[in-house]
Amino acid sequence: MPGGRLTQQDRQRIAAGLADGLSYAEIARRLDRTTSTISREVARNGGPSSYRPQQAHHATVQRARRGTPAPPREAGAPSSAAEEEIIELAVRSGMPRMTARVHVDLLLSEDGRRTAAELTRRLNVSPASVSLAVNFLVQHGYVRRERDPQRRRDIYVIDDDAWYHSIVVSSQQTLASARAAMAAAETFGPDTPVGQRLTRAGTFLERVILDMRDSADRWRSLLA
Numbered sequence: 001m002p003g004g005r006l007t008q009q010d011r012q013r014i015a016a017g018l019a020d021g022l023s024y025a026e027i028a029r030r031l032d033r034t035t036s037t038i039s040r041e042v043a044r045n046g047g048p049s050s051y052r053p054q055q056a057h058h059a060t061v062q063r064a065r066r067g068t069p070a071p072p073r074e075a076g077a078p079s080s081a082a083e084e085e086i087i088e089l090a091v092r093s094g095m096p097r098m099t100a101r102v103h104v105d106l107l108l109s110e111d112g113r114r115t116a117a118e119l120t121r122r123l124n125v126s127p128a129s130v131s132l133a134v135n136f137l138v139q140h141g142y143v144r145r146e147r148d149p150q151r152r153r154d155i156y157v158i159d160d161d162a163w164y165h166s167i168v169v170s171s172q173q174t175l176a177s178a179r180a181a182m183a184a185a186e187t188f189g190p191d192t193p194v195g196q197r198l199t200r201a202g203t204f205l206e207r208v209i210l211d212m213r214d215s216a217d218r219w220r221s222l223l224a
Contacts, residue, residue, distance in 0.1 A: 006033075006041060006060070011053035014038060018048050023097075025088045035088060036081035043084075047124075083108065095136075098125065102133040103142055106158040113157050115148075141165035160223040167216045171209045178205035 017027035028035045042048055045056035090100035106114055119130045134156050137143040142162055146155045181202035188195040
């Protein structure tokens with residue numbers, strides 16, 4: 001029942017959802033639970049890559065009998081339900097899950113700086129996975145890459161101005177799409193149904209994006 005303890009069947013459904021690549025929020029919806037319940041359950045029982053329903057159920061029963069605390073989370077598992085919620089929001093907005101994990105780890109770090117080796121160790125993933133994630137984040141303006149000349153390694157940095165740069169990068173991509181639509185409208189002919197449809201869409205997107213960029217410039221000082 002919602003709010004009650006997870007049953008062994010619940011844990012089997014959690015494992016099936018993880019195997020299918022479902023988000024914690026989707027698994028929670030299917031079980032009529034809160035997302036935080038699912039994230040805590042997975043984090044305290046090996047994380048998404050090592051979760052085993054039978055072992056998780058047995059460990060929970062044993063902890064209940066002994067009154068002992070849950071074992072420490074695996075490397076890279078979210079440290080709190082709040083952290084997992086941020087990751088889920090990023091995933092729902094279209095960011096790949098691994099990229100979201102890297103982004104949140106940087107976002108919640110003390111100084112907003114990590115090397116690729118640190119990210120690999122903290123998240124317990126392969127260097128290739130981290131490389132793909134940070135390249136995405138740099139490309140979209142969420143983080144910037146700095147070079148450590150002494151150790152000859154890259155450092156990935158997230159600071160307050162990253163929010164401004166991410167909006168600028170996103171707006172440039174959408175603006176290019178809007179103007180491509182208007183150019184295509186000319187090809188089809190401005191008086192044709194297709195041309196009119198493309199003109200309306202392109203004009204709408206262009207106006208909205210230009211307004212958004214003006215707003216970002218106007219409020220950028222809040223990040224200083």
